[in-house]
Amino acid sequence: EAEVAQSPRYKITEKSQAVAFWCDPISGHATLYWYRQILGQGPELLVQFQDESVVDDSQLPKDRFSAERLKGVDSTLKIQPAELGDSAMYLCASSPGTGGDLVLYNEQFFGPGTRLTVL
Amino acid sequence: DAKTTQPPSMDCAEGRAANLPCNHSTISGNEYVYWYRQIHSQGPQYIIHGLKNNETNEMASLIITEDRKSSTLILPHATLRDTAVYYCIVRPGGSKLTFGTGTQLKVEL
Numbered sequence: 001e002a003e004v005a006q007s008p009r010y011k012i013t014e015k016s017q018a019v020a021f022w023c024d025p026i027s028g029h030a031t032l033y034w035y036r037q038i039l040g041q042g043p044e045l046l047v048q049f050q051d052e053s054v055v056d057d058s059q060l061p062k063d064r065f066s067a068e069r070l071k072g073v074d075s076t077l078k079i080q081p082a083e084l085g086d087s088a089m090y091l092c093a094s095s096p097g098t099g100g101d102l103v104l105y106n107e108q109f110f111g112p113g114t115r116l117t118v119l
Numbered sequence: 120d121a122k123t124t125q126p127p128s129m130d131c132a133e134g135r136a137a138n139l140p141c142n143h144s145t146i147s148g149n150e151y152v153y154w155y156r157q158i159h160s161q162g163p164q165y166i167i168h169g170l171k172n173n174e175t176n177e178m179a180s181l182i183i184t185e186d187r188k189s190s191t192l193i194l195p196h197a198t199l200r201d202t203a204v205y206y207c208i209v210r211p212g213g214s215k216l217t218f219g220t221g222t223q224l225k226v227e228l
Contacts, residue, residue: 004162033215041218042204042206042220043218045215091163108163109165110164112160112161113160113161
């Protein structure tokens with residue numbers, strides 16, 4: 001069964017350092033999402049891509065976070081510099097995201113996440 | 120403003136049905152009810168969705184009241200592997216998912 005891949009699974013860094021997370025969506029999925037999940041809370045959408053274009057980055061702290069999906073396939077989320085409050089799980093999800101009935105429910109498939117700890 | 124209200128936690132005996140409630144009194148006509156769950160240290164997993172009619176799949180059943188102001192997710196024979204946080208989300212089709220804090224379901228022997 002096709003899955004969303006993420007790496008690394010765990011990352012420990014010191015504040016002010018740069019970190020990057022990678023996501024490979026399910027093959028053929030046009031829409032890719034990055035979420036942040038703070039312990040005890042539900043995931044929060046950071047950025048949504050449709051192919052290589054950003055559709056929604058309204059919750060992305062753009063002073064330190066950046067995301068790209070250059071060829072419309074895999075994606076990288078970067079934090080520079082990392083702060084203590086960035087400690088969280090970073091989840092990637094993908095969905096078919098094409099027209100027709102698929103738009104109606106647009107089931108999202110999530111990867112296992114990257115657990116970031118900032119010291 | 121929260122679109123859905125769920126109890127923070129529930130317990131269920133293994134083998135029994137788990138009935139997870141969700142209130143969504145301000146739901147709009149074009150909004151669907153979705154359920155996802157998140158097992159500890161994993162990403163969320165889609166379970167089921169519905170608009171007006173009750174729905175059933177291999178994982179669960181979704182019962183939506185006639186006025187659509189509340190719904191219940193039913194796991195007919197809960198197992199220990201069903202222990203997870205269950206999220207009820209209302210959204211127009213194709214729009215982004217907005218997660219609340221969900222219900223922590225604990226299935227016990």
